Amino acid sequence: MLGPVILAASRSDKMRRIVSAAPVTKPVVNRFIPGETVDQVIPIVEDLTQAGLEVTLDVVGEDITEVEQSHAARDAYLQLIERLAELGLGEKAEMSVKLSMFGQALEGGHELALANVRPVVEAAAAIGTTVTLDAEDHTTLDSMFAIHEELRKDFPQTGCVIQAYLFRTEADARRLADNGSRVRIVKGAYKEPAEVAYQDKAEIDKAYVRILKILMDGEGYPMIGSHDPRLIAIGQELARKAGRKLDEYEFQMLYGIRSEEHLRLAAEGHRMRVYTAYGTDWYGYFMRRLAEKPANLLFFVRSMITK
Numbered sequence: 001m002l003g004p005v006i007l008a009a010s011r012s013d014k015m016r017r018i019v020s021a022a023p024v025t026k027p028v029v030n031r032f033i034p035g036e037t038v039d040q041v042i043p044i045v046e047d048l049t050q051a052g053l054e055v056t057l058d059v060v061g062e063d064i065t066e067v068e069q070s071h072a073a074r075d076a077y078l079q080l081i082e083r084l085a086e087l088g089l090g091e092k093a094e095m096s097v098k099l100s101m102f103g104q105a106l107e108g109g110h111e112l113a114l115a116n117v118r119p120v121v122e123a124a125a126a127i128g129t130t131v132t133l134d135a136e137d138h139t140t141l142d143s144m145f146a147i148h149e150e151l152r153k154d155f156p157q158t159g160c161v162i163q164a165y166l167f168r169t170e171a172d173a174r175r176l177a178d179n180g181s182r183v184r185i186v187k188g189a190y191k192e193p194a195e196v197a198y199q200d201k202a203e204i205d206k207a208y209v210r211i212l213k214i215l216m217d218g219e220g221y222p223m224i225g226s227h228d229p230r231l232i233a234i235g236q237e238l239a240r241k242a243g244r245k246l247d248e249y250e251f252q253m254l255y256g257i258r259s260e261e262h263l264r265l266a267a268e269g270h271r272m273r274v275y276t277a278y279g280t281d282w283y284g285y286f287m288r289r290l291a292e293k294p295a296n297l298l299f300f301v302r303s304m305i306t307k
């Protein structure tokens with residue numbers, strides 16, 4: 001029951017101000033968002049890649065209100081890519097972006113987001129890596145998929161995310177599997193109404209398996225984004241049945257969640273990519289992590305009380 005309440009709070013400006021200002025928040029936030037600047041996150045990327053893992057980097061931020069912020073988001077990614085290039089980390093690190101941070105919800109936002117994300121995709125390609133477009137709430141997805149298709153004309157490696165909880169996703173998966181896309185499949189992290197999304201966890205898991213099978217049997221590159229041990233085992237089995245080699249799909253998990261499992265899968269020879277978020281505008285990302293596992297909230301509240 002707590003999950004939906006936390007998700008509602010994740011979009012509240014008042015809660016954002018309270019939670020962001022609480023001094024005790026920091027250590028709890030750091031578990032999921034290990035830095036605020038490029039300089040702080042680069043050593044983390046080095047540690048992860050030296051341990052045999054790959055990464056996808058997210059400069060946190062979403063739902064901006066001014067055009068200037070969308071340019072700042074673009075520039076933050078360009079700065080990150082420059083640092084990755086200097087350190088020769090291009091092959092091991094890709095980027096994940098939220099189009100709402102690139103201006104998608106502003107007036108003329110579709111074009112603005114496309115104009116902002118294109119140079120990031122170009123710069124990533126120039127250092128041998130790529131960008132994945134994260135999936136946000138369902139109202140943003142038609143625009144996200146159209147931008148994905150547009151970018152793929154010049155940069156076919158550009159990826160996107162699909163969410164198993166949405167009714168529309170099986171059809172999206174078929175289209176993306178047919179056109180050979182890189183696709184991350186996740187359960188879905190937003191508060192969605194019953195008209196568009198399964199609400200029941202078991203239904204979502206069943207949909208995830210159906211969709212993953214479509215991706216594995218298709219022409220694209222499936223990226224299994226989940227910490228769920230059952231889905232990971234099913235993913236391995238579906239890949240085997242589809243005759244995929246170990247470099248023809250990958251697992252992805254979030255930084256700070258089931259880290260021992262990241263290493264176990266990598267040691268088995270799987271490509272394992274750790275989604276590593278950093279930056280100052282961490283509120284929305286952090287609240288979604290609390291909503292996924294309400295025990296995180298208890299830990300957070302306890303740390304506030306015992307300070």
Ligand code: FDA
Nearest residue numbers: 134135186187188189225226227228252253275289292293
């Ligand atoms: P589930 O929630 O059932 O968790 C399985 C187990 O993992 C739990 O029992 C627990 O042990 C552990 N776990 C999961 N979440 C935890 C947490 N927050 N804290 C501690 N333990 C936790 N969503 C979206 O809507 N758009 C997107 O673009 C993305 N992108 C994305 C990238 C990657 C790489 C991942 C792994 C996930 C996303 N997500 C996402 C989030 C996704 O939709 C989903 O909310 C989370 O992955 C949690 O679902 P699981 O599949 O892990 O299963």
